[in-house]
Amino acid sequence: MDLDANRSLIAAALGRIPAGDRTALQTVYRLTSAKLFGICLRILGERGEAEDVLQEVYVTVWRKAADFDASRASPMTWLIAIARNRSIDRLRASLQSRNMDPIDEATDLADSAARADSALEGAQEHARLHGCLEGLAAHERAALRGAFFDGNTYEDLAARMKVPLGTMKSWIRRTMIKLKACLEQ
């Protein structure tokens, strides 16, 4: 499907939800639920939990659609943030993180071979982010991946990478500064 057409379809449907249009919510669901379910499942690791959270995500979309501003944000960015945050909330509430396997650089190398699926997000944006991530040190990239894909906290990451908590905080903060500088170039 044409990426821009898809984006505007989702944005237009989100715009109709505040008026109480359920078919608009269904349109958003049809176009985005496979992506968002993938995200919930990746973070939560368990299908039942991921289904619960996916349901919460679309009920949130129903309630908060009026907050979405198409002139300021991409609809997928907005939806992905809701899916990630709801999944992370669920993960935190369960008091345990799914993926606590030790991270070393080999893990990172294996992961970075992942192929981008750009059916919904612009391939260009992904390539740009990927380029900047490639410019980071392996341990910095690995820490970021643990947070983004596994929903790890600072404490989780420090344990997985066997470094003190303060060191992990410095790594992440420094890495985010580098990432922003690179993306703004």
Added chain:
Amino acid sequence: MSDTFDHTALPEDELLAAEYALGVLAGPDRAAAEHRIARERAFATLVAEWEQRLAPWAAEIPEIIPEPRVWERVVAALPAQVQRSPTQGGLWQSLAFWRGLTLATGVFAAACLAAVIYLGVLAQQQPLVATIEGDGHRHFVATIDVKRGTVAVVPAAFTADATRVPELWLIPSDGRPRPVGLLRADRAVTLSLSGELAALVTGKAVLAVSLEPPGGSPTGLPTGPVIGTGPLTSL
């Protein structure tokens, strides 16, 4: 903490926004960030910018089609539709009934007033009415009975929030909000006004509704987003 790295390259708020968007915060740190997102537009914008920077990474997560039952559960969890006739809870508990009633706010308010006059309750002090609106929606209609010291609040187009409750505030001419009480999305409530509060009810006061944690604002001032306001007017 032994943290030798110089963070001055980005302001603290920007780093906090990055940490929240990445998802590394937990417990009170995460709750505090969420609290600020709800209250501070500038901070919410920083978070949104970081979400935009990171979102393209999600392209690496494969799509997985959920079971059809998930959509069915979404539909079941949505608030009852206005058009549908009440199927449970009876007419009095029906939001559709209340909404239908309040669609004709003017008529409703006038009818209240007529009843008040007819009953001879109206002495020198007239009831005051406020329609609490925001974002193009009429959320609640409030009628203050000054003599009795009560405020009756009927939900109109207000949609319940799963995690927060609507709280009513009286903002007199000094501009400082005073908490009045918690409202309901599904039915009318009548709250009493303390003597101190009742003294502040004038034609210059404004009513406002904010979304607060269950139990109401812990600080005595609005902590969540204000969803609507309405000036008090006498009929």
